[in-house]
Structures are given as structure tokens and as C-alpha cells.
Amino acid sequence: DSGVTQTPKHLITATGQRVTLRCSPRSGDLSVYWYQQSLDQGLQFLIHYYNGEERAKGNILERFSAQQFPDLHSELNLSSLELGDSALYFCASSVDRVDTQYFGPGTRLTVL
Amino acid sequence: AQSVTQLDSQVPVFEEAPVELRCNYSSSVSVYLFWYVQYPNQGLQLLLKYLSGSTLVKGINGFEAEFNKSQTSFHLRKPSVHISDTAEYFCATEPNNAGNMLTFGGGTRLMVKP
Numbered sequence: 001d002s003g004v005t006q007t008p009k010h011l012i013t014a015t016g017q018r019v020t021l022r023c024s025p026r027s028g029d030l031s032v033y034w035y036q037q038s039l040d041q042g043l044q045f046l047i048h049y050y051n052g053e054e055r056a057k058g059n060i061l062e063r064f065s066a067q068q069f070p071d072l073h074s075e076l077n078l079s080s081l082e083l084g085d086s087a088l089y090f091c092a093s094s095v096d097r098v099d100t101q102y103f104g105p106g107t108r109l110t111v112l
Numbered sequence: 113a114q115s116v117t118q119l120d121s122q123v124p125v126f127e128e129a130p131v132e133l134r135c136n137y138s139s140s141v142s143v144y145l146f147w148y149v150q151y152p153n154q155g156l157q158l159l160l161k162y163l164s165g166s167t168l169v170k171g172i173n174g175f176e177a178e179f180n181k182s183q184t185s186f187h188l189r190k191p192s193v194h195i196s197d198t199a200e201y202f203c204a205t206e207p208n209n210a211g212n213m214l215t216f217g218g219g220t221r222l223m224v225k226p
Binding site: 002004033035042043044045048056058090092100101102103104105106 | 156158161214217218219
């Protein structure tokens with residue numbers, strides 16, 4: 001158990017819908033990262049937040065957005081969902097921007 | 113820009129045999145290097161990391177990796193594998209001047225057979 005929690009574990013929805021994935025980092029960790037794992041794209045970095053501020057963006061679609069709240073939990077919002085958005089979404093956390101990242105168990109999103 | 117190549121998508125091996133999972137990277141800046149393991153239906157777990165210093169890095173579960181700067185490689189090895197080592201293994205880099213995002217290779221599925 002890494003100490004990073006993600007909810008929900010599974011999410012099934014339809015195309016065009018909007019969903020929110022939640023991540024609670026390890027106690028004391030200020031950085032939160034989001035990654036997408038899909039069969040065709042592999043593991044890709046989406047976005048990084050540090051202490052509430054966005055620090056880096058990767059291959060994140062404009063339909064996706066994220067935020068980190070004052071209690072340091074983070075949410076990833078996915079809108080106008082397409083079949084291709086079906087994937088595992090991982091959250092990771094670290095103490096600061098250069099420390100080891102610890103991964104949560106992931107949220108499996110299925111878009112039908 | 114960085115990229116990570118894991119040369120083998122699958123590696124079948126018999127139990128108690130040695131194994132090497134290959135990883136090559138390219139980067140315009142110096143990087144940190146990582147190996148993560150993903151067991152079925154689970155998240156990623158850090159096996160080991162190279163930040164600086166000795167090029168031979170020892171990790172958990174008897175794994176080790178060697179950083180070779182001239183060959184831009186970071187191959188993962190274990191002298192004797194167990195059935196429980198069956199999993200997906202990911203090599204990753206992170207630029208050491210920014211500490212933001214991990215760039216992952218495509219993964220290698222290690223299949224340990226009895």
C-alpha cells in the first residue's frame with residue numbers, strides 16, 4: 001500500500017459525459033501527478049500540481065482539467081468523453097518536486 | 113525531449129533462471145532513472161532508482177540495475193527469478209533539472225514459468 005488513495009476504483013460511463021476522478025496523496029506530500037495508461041499510448045504524464053499550483057503539463061487534452069485543493073487532494077475532470085478516453089488513470093504523489101513518486105491503485109474508466 | 117525504449121515487450125523465463133530487462137533512453141538533459149513494477153490489477157511500485165553516484169543500483173526483491181552513460185542504458189537484472197516476479201516492468205526517466213514528469217517506456221511483461 002503506497003498511501004495514495006484513488007476513488008472510484010472503476011467508472012463506466014457513456015460518450016459525451018463528464019466524470020471526476022479523485023486522488024488523496026500520502027500524508028505530507030505536496031506534489032500530485034496524474035498519468036493515463038492505455039493500450040495504444042502506454043503510460044503518459046498528464047499534469048503535475050505542487051501545493052495547489054499547476055507546475056507542468058504533459059499530453060493532457062483540452063477536455064481534461066485538474067486541480068489541487070487546499071487540503072492537497074486532487075481531482076481530474078474529464079469531459080465530452082470519447083471511446084478513446086477509456087484507460088487507467090493513475091495519481092502519484094511525492095514530498096516535493098524531485099522526490100520519488102508513489103502511485104495509487106488507479107481508476108479504470110470505461111467509456112461506452 | 114526525452115524518450116525511453118524497452119526493447120522487449122515480453123520476456124519468458126523459467127523459474128530460478130537469471131533475467132535481464134533492457135532499457136535505453138535518450139535525453140537532451142541529464143536524467144534520473146527509475147524502474148517500476150506493476151502487478152496485475154495494481155498500481156506501480158518503485159523497484160529502484162538512479163540519481164547519482166555508483167552506477168550499480170540495488171532495489172527491492174533482489175533486483176538491480178546498472179546505469180551506463182555511454183550506452184544510455186539502464187538494464188534491470190535479477191540472478192534468480194520467482195513465479196511471483198511475473199508482472200509488467202516499466203523503465204522511466206525524469207529530467208534532473210526540473211523534477212516534474214516521468215517519461216515511461218512501453219513496458220516489458222516478465223512471464224516466469226515453473
